[in-house]
Amino acid sequence: MSEQVVPDPLEFARGHKCLEGDIELIRLKRLQESLTSFDGAVHFKLTGFVNEGAAPGLRCEVGGSLKLLCQRCLEPMDYPLQIDSSMLLVSEAQALLDEDDPDAPDCIPIQRDMQVVALVEDEILLALPMAPHHADDVCKGRPAADTGKLHPFAALARLKTNKE
Numbered sequence: 060m061s062e063q064v065v066p067d068p069l070e071f072a073r074g075h076k077c078l079e080g081d082i083e084l085i086r087l088k089r090l091q092e093s094l095t096s097f098d099g100a101v102h103f104k105l106t107g108f109v110n111e112g113a114a115p116g117l118r119c120e121v122g123g124s125l126k127l128l129c130q131r132c133l134e135p136m137d138y139p140l141q142i143d144s145s146m147l148l149v150s151e152a153q154a155l156l157d158e159d160d161p162d163a164p165d166c167i168p169i170q171r172d173m174q175v176v177a178l179v180e181d182e183i184l185l186a187l188p189m190a191p192h193h194a195d196d197v198c199k200g201r202p203a204a205d206t207g208k209l210h211p212f213a214a215l216a217r218l219k220t221n222k223e
């Protein structure tokens with residue numbers, strides 16, 4: 060899909076251009092192990108900008124809903140995606156330098172024919188929680204706090220004490 064390539068990111072940034080579209084989840088191969096369903100798509104908007112210091116950059120917004128696996132009850136859960144990140148366009152050499160500097164702004168190496176799908180996928184992977192889980196009141200993996208039930212490990216501890 061030709062409209063999902065930025066041929067010249069520098070020119071895109073300096074011209075304050077904007078590219079918007081949808082990407083089907085099935086195309087995001089690196090997300091596969093995190094998702095329980097590939098139905099649907101995410102919407103992205105890429106905007107070029109030049110900051111106060113005259114540095115060119117890209118703002119990447121991604122929205123949509125993903126189906127992740129709850130790490131507590133192992134049931135699917137809806138995860139609303141709301142990404143809004145900005146990164147500066149820098150040379151490959153500068154990008155390598157900045158990797159070691161935690162205070163450096165987010166940056167992306169300048170490359171011709173930048174693939175928007177790969178960029179959006181990177182941003183989604185960065186945004187995903189390490190261990191996604193339902194809100195406490197809807198998750199089946201944990202009793203609600205007010206049921207007065209003992210945590211399974213607490214019950215186990217009591218059993219052990221009684222034996223001794």
Ligand SMILES: [Zn+2]
Binds near residue numbers: 129192197199200
């Ligand atoms: Zn759950």
